[in-house]
Amino acid sequence: MLPVCCPQLIKQIVTKDFSSFHDRGLPTNEEDPLTLHLFNLSGNKWRNLRNRLSPSFTSGKLKLMFPLMRDIGAELNAQVAVEAKKTDTHEVEISALLSRFATDVIGSVAFGIQCNCLRDQHNEFHEMSKKMFRTSTIQFLRFILEGIHPKLSKLLPMKWIFSNVHRFFVDLMKETVEYREKNNVERNDFVQLMMQLRNADLYNADPENHMQLTPGVMAAQGFIFFIAGLDNISNTISFAMSKLSTNPELQQKLADEVRDVLRQHDGELSYAALKQMDLLDRVVQEALRLWNPIGMLMRKCNATTQVGDVLIEKGQMVFILSQMTALDENQFPEPQRFDPDRHTREAKDARHPYAFLPFGEGPRNCIAERFALLEMKLAVALLIRDFVFSPGSKYEANVELDEKAFFPRPKNGFHLQVAARVA
Numbered sequence: 001m002l003p004v005c006c007p008q009l010i011k012q013i014v015t016k017d018f019s020s021f022h023d024r025g026l027p028t029n030e031e032d033p034l035t036l037h038l039f040n041l042s043g044n045k046w047r048n049l050r051n052r053l054s055p056s057f058t059s060g061k062l063k064l065m066f067p068l069m070r071d072i073g074a075e076l077n078a079q080v081a082v083e084a085k086k087t088d089t090h091e092v093e094i095s096a097l098l099s100r101f102a103t104d105v106i107g108s109v110a111f112g113i114q115c116n117c118l119r120d121q122h123n124e125f126h127e128m129s130k131k132m133f134r135t136s137t138i139q140f141l142r143f144i145l146e147g148i149h150p151k152l153s154k155l156l157p158m159k160w161i162f163s164n165v166h167r168f169f170v171d172l173m174k175e176t177v178e179y180r181e182k183n184n185v186e187r188n189d190f191v192q193l194m195m196q197l198r199n200a201d202l203y204n205a206d207p208e209n210h211m212q213l214t215p216g217v218m219a220a221q222g223f224i225f226f227i228a229g230l231d232n233i234s235n236t237i238s239f240a241m242s243k244l245s246t247n248p249e250l251q252q253k254l255a256d257e258v259r260d261v262l263r264q265h266d267g268e269l270s271y272a273a274l275k276q277m278d279l280l281d282r283v284v285q286e287a288l289r290l291w292n293p294i295g296m297l298m299r300k301c302n303a304t305t306q307v308g309d310v311l312i313e314k315g316q317m318v319f320i321l322s323q324m325t326a327l328d329e330n331q332f333p334e335p336q337r338f339d340p341d342r343h344t345r346e347a348k349d350a351r352h353p354y355a356f357l358p359f360g361e362g363p364r365n366c367i368a369e370r371f372a373l374l375e376m377k378l379a380v381a382l383l384i385r386d387f388v389f390s391p392g393s394k395y396e397a398n399v400e401l402d403e404k405a406f407f408p409r410p411k412n413g414f415h416l417q418v419a420a421r422v423a
Contacts, residue, residue, distance in 0.1 A: 001316075001317050001318075001319060002310070002312060002316060002317070002318050002319065003319050003321055004307075004318055004319065004320050004321065005320070005321040005324040005325055005328075006308070007325055007331070007352035007353075007354040007355045008308075008352065008354070009307055009308050010320050010322075010325070010354045010357070010361075011353075011354045011361075012307055012308070013299055013307060013318060013320065014297070014299065014320070014354075014360065014361050014362035014364065014365075015361060015362040015363075017305050017307070018362050018363055018364070019302075019303070020301060020302055020303045020304075020305040020312075021299040021300070021301060021302065021305075021318065022042075022043075022046075022047075022302060022363070022364065023042035023043065023046070023299070023300045023302060024039070024040070024042070024298045024299065024300060024364075025042075025298060025299070025300030025317055026039070026040045026042075026298070027040075028040050028041065032166065033170065033214070033216025033217055033219065033220055034166050034169060034170065034216070034219060034220045034223050035220065036211070036216070036217050036220045037220040037221055037223060037224035038050060038053065038221060038224060038367060039224050039228075041211065042300075045210070045211045048210050048211060049211045050363075050367065052197050053193075053194075053197075053221065053367060054367060055193075056190060056193045056194075057367060057368055057369075057370055057371055059370070061188075061193070062271065062370060062371060062374055063271045064188035065109050065188055065189060065371075066270075066271045066374070066378075067188075068105075068108050068109055068188070068189065069105055069108075069109065069374070069375055069378055070269065070378065072101060072104045072105050072108060072118070073101070073378050073379060073382045074382070075101075075104070075118045075119070076097065076098075076101040076118060076379065076382065076383070077382055077383065077386050077387075078118075079097055079100075079118045079119070080092055080094075080097060080383065080386075080387060080418060081418075081420075083097065084418040089392065089393060089417060090417055090418050090419065091392035091393065091394070091415050091416065091417050091418070092392075092415070092416060092418055093413040093414065093415050093416075094238055094241050094242075094389075094413070094414050094415075094416050095234070095235070095238040095409070095410055095413035095414050096121075096413060097118070098234040098235075098237050098238050098241075098379065099126075099129070099230070099231070099234045100117040100118045100121055100126060101117075101118060101234065101379060102229065102230050102231075102233045102234035102237075102375070103115055103117045103123075103125055103126050103129050103230060104116065104117050104118055105229070105233075105375055106225065106226050106229045106230055107125050108189065109189045109190055109371075110189070110190045110191070110222045110225040110226060110229070111172055111173065111176055111190075111191060111222055111226075112176050112180070112187050112189050112190075112191040112192070113125070113172070113176065124168075128165055128168055128169075129226075129230055129231075131165055169219050169222065169223045169226070170215070170216055170219045172219070172222075173191070173215055173218050173219035173222055174215045174219070176191055177191065177195060177215060177218065180192075180195065181195075190221075190222065190225060191218075191222070194213055194218050194221060194222075195218075197213055198212075198213035198218065201213055225368065228366070228368065228372075229368065229371070229372060229375075231293070231407045231409060232293035232294075232372070232407055233372055233375055233376055235291065235293065235407060235408060235409045235410075236284065236287050236288055236291065236293065236376055237287075237376050237379045237380060238409075238410065238413075238414055239287045239290065239291045239399075239408075239410075240283055240284055240286075240287035240376070240380055241380065241383060241389060241414065241416065242395075242399075242410075242414045242416070243283075243286075243287065243338045244283065244380075244384070244389060245389040245390050245391050245395070245414075245416050245417075246391055246397070247338070248390070250283075250340070251384065251388070251389065253279060254279050254280060254283060254380075254384050255384050255385070255388075255421060257277055257278070257279045257280065258277060258280065258381050258384055258385050259385070259423070261273050261276045261277055262385070264276070269378070269381060269382065269385070271374075274374065274377055274378060274381060277377065277381060279340060280377050280380060280381055281343070281373075281377065282340035282341070282342075282343040282344065283340045283380065284373065284376045284377055284380060285340070285342075285343040285356075285358075286338055286339060286340045286342060286343060287338075288358040289326045289327075289332070289342070289343075289356055289358070290326075290327075290336070290338060291408040292322060292323045292326055292358055292408070293358070293407045293408065294322070294358075294360070294407075295321070295322060295323030295324075295408075296319055296320065296321055296322060296323065297319070297320035297322055297357070297360055298317065298318070298319060298320075299317075299318045299320065299364075300315070300316075300317055300318070301313065301314055301315060301316045301317075301318060302314065320357075322357045322358075322360075325354070325355045325356070325357070326355065326356050326357075326358075328355065331351045331352060331355040331356075332351070332355070359372070384421075385421070386420070386421055387418050387419065387420060387421055388418070388419045388420075388421050389416045389417070389418060390416065390417045390419075391415075391416065391417065392415035392416050392417045393415065393417075394412075394415035395414065395415050395416065396410075396412060396414075396415075400412065
């Protein structure tokens with residue numbers, strides 16, 4: 001295992017010499033189709049599937065998905081208002097609401113279903129998310145081993161709690177596809193795009209290099225979309241809202257930007273309007289820098305390669321410590337301070353371009369980066385448009401992270417006081 005935290009060496013590994021580091025070194029388990037997703041796949045099967053799925057996240061496709069996301073965002077604001085009225089101090093625990101918001105968005109765009117988790121927190125889809133992301137280290141270890149080494153995973157002395165999670169996602173995708181085919185239903189979402197790709201598969205006869213989109217493989221892509229797009233997104237929004245609540249001047253500047261841009265778009269929070277909000281983008285980027293959902297990138301050396309002063313042998317694993325570079329005071333002075341101005345064009349030009357990699361970089365970066373940023377910015381813009389946030393009575397300035405969570409997550413949430421924003 002070789003740790004790497006030098007931006008120049010990171011650039012060489014993930015971009016310049018990508019041909020020698022194109023895999024993550026995560027074996028797949030053919031007996032479990034949910035492991036056959038883009039994150040795990042390697043070689044030609046990864047490259048082929050990546051090329052076919054990439055058009056799913058173009059600007060054109062995101063514009064089609066945006067109304068689905070915006071409708072759920074409107075429900076988020078409605079529920080914030082409802083929850084605020086339940087206490088005399090008008091406080092909400094924003095993290096829990098944002099988790100349900102993200103679940104509804106993923107359910108809609110990845111699986112084509114209306115979860116309504118914002119209205120019903122005990123919804124089955126949300127319960128599955130809690131099993132996935134609110135678990136113990138030993139349970140997480142067994143989940144990972146099930147995909148890599150199923151025989152070894154069965155030796156762990158505990159009940160295998162994730163079998164029903166796997167079954168849930170496979171059955172959900174299968175039933176969704178069958179219903180749409182039977183009833184000629186079409187929808188602007190990820191499921192529909194995969195169905196179109198699957199139909200094109202009928203004319204491909206190269207199983208060695210071509211990953212057929214069977215119901216199980218389709219479920220796997222939705223599954224990894226679910227894992228990558230739930231806690232990662234909701235937690236980043238939570239951290240951003242927390243920082244905005246403690247900085248009323250910054251919050252007002254952002255509210256002014258949202259208001260001014262919306263005036264140019266007849267009051268509609270459209271895809272185009274969101275793209276114009278520069279401060280909004282910088283606020284989200286700074287939240288990602290301080291609480292990088294994926295603080296480490298994995299690469300397996302496929303061919304012995306000289307990287308800097310080190311000769312990396314074929315088969316060796318490389319761990320890119322991207323969170324360390326994002327908190328490097330040489331790249332980001334006073335790295336623990338929340339400062340959106342770190343992400344102006346001038347500031348970015350002044351530092352190494354590989355110092356901040358919230359979505360990875362190179363050909364194997366996060367395929368859904370634009371989707372994730374769109375969802376994060378939509379939620380923050382809607383919340384700041386309608387409400388003023390300040391720290392609540394239970395607000396914790398020193399964030400304690402949940403040690404049982406997969407990704408950085410506040411252990412006790414963020415308790416914020418809410419007031420209606422006066423235009």
